[in-house]
Amino acid sequence: MIKPAFPLDEAFRLNTLRALNLLDTPPEERFDRLTRMARRMFGVTTALVSLVDENRQWFKSKQGLSDTETPRDISFCGHAILADTPLVIPDALADPRFFDNPLVTGPPHVRFYAGCPLHATNGSKLGTLCIFDPEPRAFGAEDIQLLSDLAAIVEQEISTYQMATVDELTRLYNRRGFLNQAQPALDLARDKKAPCSLVFFDLDKFKAINDRFGHAEGDKALLAFADQMRRSFRDADILARLGGDEFVALLLDCPDGLAQTIVDRLRTALDRRNQFTGSGYPIVCSFGIIHIALDASAPIEALLSRADVLMYENKRNRKAAEFVH
């Protein structure tokens, strides 16, 4: 067996894949429809949308397979993303790369495989639309064209998904992306009895930045705040721009007090930026933090409303304190 090599742009490719926020998300009909079509059109046992992650291939959609992922080093798709054209293996037992691969010698007993690379809009190869079957078979030019056409639809769905769930300016989640991610993450955290926190941010006097310095400068301030959020929170936290100058962070597996520490760190970094940037205006935020109790069952929307109310109290108090001074 030959393990798949790493593509030359592996780090860039992985960044692109992770930024899509598709890994470990629930199945979706718009992808399942396409794998169902592939299975039926080609009369194979299995059709997958496989995303090739650092050490595994994970299936966004699967027909005819119960596994949700397999190790990358035994994957066929790890090989398929190394070329721009589809990889076709008419008979895995006759191929030196695969004849003794555990996916060939054991379940699901792959003999025939065809995988078409799926490209992100920046050209990175994310994974494949692939089909396989326990019987060897010939796969001609027309078949390859058909599989490529289906793969192009999967690519379109991936880019539509990204546009619908990611904030175009900051590349954080938008409201829809946040709700998609946050509710299942919260449900999982409750099952695991891991405490979480939610932080709601709203920039102070943001309208004045737009009014005095122009909309483009306002955009720069929003970007600077988003960048600071990325730097201050942890990789596993779910960050979003809900709209306008409102941002939110869901901290998973977060001991009581950690959210406050991170918010303090973020505000200290903003203060430092405000002193040295020379932009002519400070970026300041109000925030509300709620700690989500282990036995809480409120949906994420209700938690957002509670954090929003706390943020407004914080903003009102800060305005009142300014007025006194």
Ligand SMILES: Nc1nc2c(ncn2[C@@H]2O[C@H](COP(=O)(O)OP(=O)(O)OP(=O)(O)O)[C@@H](O)[C@H]2O)c(=O)[nH]1
């Ligand atoms: N530059 C820019 N401005 C935006 C964007 N989306 C919303 N806005 C503006 O953001 C402003 C938000 O207004 P407010 O919530 O009243 O902002 P504020 O001045 O921070 O008010 P306080 O929160 O009470 O301090 C509005 O003027 C919107 O037009 C955007 O994508 N870019």
